[in-house]
Amino acid sequence: MGSGYVRIIGKWQQPWKIKNSTPSSFPSVHQLRNIRNSEISRPINLPSSHSLSSSSSRSSKIGFLGWYLGMLETSPLITKSVTSSLIFAAADLTSQKIMLPPSGSFDxxxxxxxxxxxxxxxxPSQHLWFNFVAKVLPKRDVITTLKKIIMGQAIFGPCINSVFFSVNAALQGESGDEIVARLKRDLLPTQLNGLLYWPICDFVTFRFxxxxxxPLMNSSCSYLWTIYLTYMASLKKEGRGECGG
Structure with missing residues (x-):
């Protein structure tokens, strides 16, 4: 700039206009020094190790839950099937441990x-069944929930238990007549015992x-029920008249 101007905090002004500026607009050297010293002396608040660990724990839990819910959205059939298989495996191991004789070994x-x-x-059956029930009876009031429970006890329960006993008997090498005899012996008692357990589980599942x-809730309830089912499925053939683990 030419002569007759001085630079005041980034702006060029004529010297005779400086005295007309508001003094409070320009901090003094002393004020600038105080501001700088206060910024330097201000403590830096770093998160403690406890807060870091708590945050990391929450993140891992949220991460796993978020991952599982995401898998239910992207691959619902596979996710529900794998979940069901893990619960059935855990239930069978528990059943064997409870009923295993001292000299026995795991199967x-x-x-x-x-x-x-x-x-x-x-x-896969749970996936199809619960989607079907939700489509046929979309409401979640008490009356609709009771209808869903009745449907489950009258349709899904007998069908899935029949398949369970038949498949396991066939895999154990039983013939068709032996499978029919097993169903006559085990299916009705299983259904009657289920009336004491499943309506409560189904009410919570369908209502809330x-x-x-x-399916996840149903499989979780199945943990205790499967211990009983695996015991029933492990009973000896009907023709032998024997019971054992």
């Missing part, structure tokens, strides 16, 4: 049968759980 083939049933039969999570 891995039996656990493999239960795992395959959960993966290839129960998981979203449709895409209902």
């Amino acid at each position: 891995p083939i039996r656990t493999l049968r239960m795992t395959g049933y959960g993966l290839f039969i129960l998981g 759980v979203p449709v895409h999570l209902q």
Whole structure:
């Protein structure tokens, strides 16, 4: 700039106009020094190790839950089937541990049968059944929930239990007549015992759980029920008149 101007905080002004500027608009050197010292002396608040670990734990939980829910959205059939197979495997291992005699040993083939049933039969069946029920009876009030429970006990329960006993008996090498005899012996008692357990589980499932999570809830309830089912499925053939683990 030419002569007759001075630079005041980034702007060129004529010297005779400086005295007309508001003094408060320009911090003094002393004020600038105080501001700089306060910024330097201000402590830096770093997160503690406890807060970091808590945050990391929450992130991992949210991450796993988010991943699982995402899998239910992108691959619902596979996710529900794998979940069902894992629950059936855990239930069978628990059943064997409870009923295993002192000199006995675990039967891995039996656990493999239960795992395959959960993966290839129960998981896909749950997926189709709960979607069908939600489409036929979309409401979630008490009356509609009771209708869903009745449908489950009258249709889904007998069908899936019949398939369960038949498949496991066939995989154990039983003939058609032996499978029919097993169904006559085990199916009705299983259904009657189920009336003491499943209506409560189904009421909670249909009334409060979203449709895409209902198979997970059903499989979780199946953990205790499967311990009983695996015991029933492991009974000896009807023609032998024997019972054992």
